[in-house]
Amino acid sequence: MERAVDSPSGATAARPWRRACYQCDLLLTRALAPEGTKLLCPRCGAALHTHFPHSILYTAIYSFTGLLLFLPAATLPLLHFSFYVFDADNTLFNGVASLFGEGYIWLATLVLFCSVLAPLGKFLLLSFICWGCGWGKLARPVASALRWYQHLYKWGMLDVYLLGILVALVKMTDLGSISVEPGLYCFSAMMLMATATAISFDPEAVWSRLASAEGQRVAGTSGEPDL
């Protein structure tokens, strides 16, 4: 019964606080927003919790779709450029490869990371989190996956890359004929999925599901002799 007093939310009778704003440290007595609403910090206005209904299900769908879209987006050409007898395609990887070939290793690494690795990593981590949070045994890997997701969050720049494609498209129209290839549609759809996961994903839903999975596991094993 000691666990109940020192509850995981940190709230006791003497300390009614359940959350502190991560941007201004104001203490709040409620931790979560009701379904379909946002909890804003009354002092600084930071969005503390956005309760998206069925967050885990939607995020799982979006991230899985994103993963599927990654295959054509990464392998099919995005743009095609033709100039008299010459022509060339642009895929996600060959821009990185030619920068690497010219010796701009740091630049190539950065472009690869922001346009391929980070978005892919985010989709993979989210798929793992959404699938794994129902299993009490996976509590620890899911927790670290969540932490990695937080680190990667800002570095997935599919939207910026899409705008870069647009600028390149306009810049090259005078030089030769440039055309949009099917890969670009997959890429745009993948970008939309990345944005959709950012909106639908609610870490608090994952934490509460993990807590209940853990609770079931503890309740299930408590009846058996501890070996």
Add this chain to the structure above:
Amino acid sequence: MSGATGLEHNVWTCLSCHFLLPAATRAPARCPRCGARVHPRIEASLMFTWALTLTGALLLIPANVLPVMTVVYLGAGEPNTIISGVMQLHQAGYWGIAIIVFVASVVVPLMKLVGLALLCLTVQWQLPIAPAQAMRIYRVVNAIGRWSLLDLFMISILVALVQMGEAAEVQAEPGSTAFATVVVVTMIASRCFDPRLLWDSYSAIAAKAAEGPA
């Protein structure tokens, strides 16, 4: 109502999962929920933010002076700096795209560096800037940073797309490396800055003002 802060009530917030945990006796506590290291405020926040901001400011000079790419067209071509690339777009009549590129690669890095320096000074000298105002700066700096990479993505696309030797070719130039580093360094700087320090310094000013006349 000034509002009770976590620091006053001996509770810390995990910045990774926003879990509220009792203050530990020594600074890096482990978050019991997600396992991240928890500090009451981001460790050495001002020092890192200053260092990275100054690095960014210094690197902004080569980023703008050195050419970022060369467009060779029918054997002739000259290196382009960021500004001259924008001018070319403008002269070609694409002023919409010119504005987008100008904002993303000239205005945004400058605004970020000025904003970060202003935030650091606010905390360091306890300037009487309303925290709501400072928070607006902080959020703008945080939100806009990634869009500066636009120019680099464009270069990487063009380098792959236009490889026709003497006829037409786009090459990256050293300025782009400096520019990429500016963007990365300022993105890390805005992550290092702890906005809670703004509120701490403001309440310190308020406390001083309350003591003063008494």
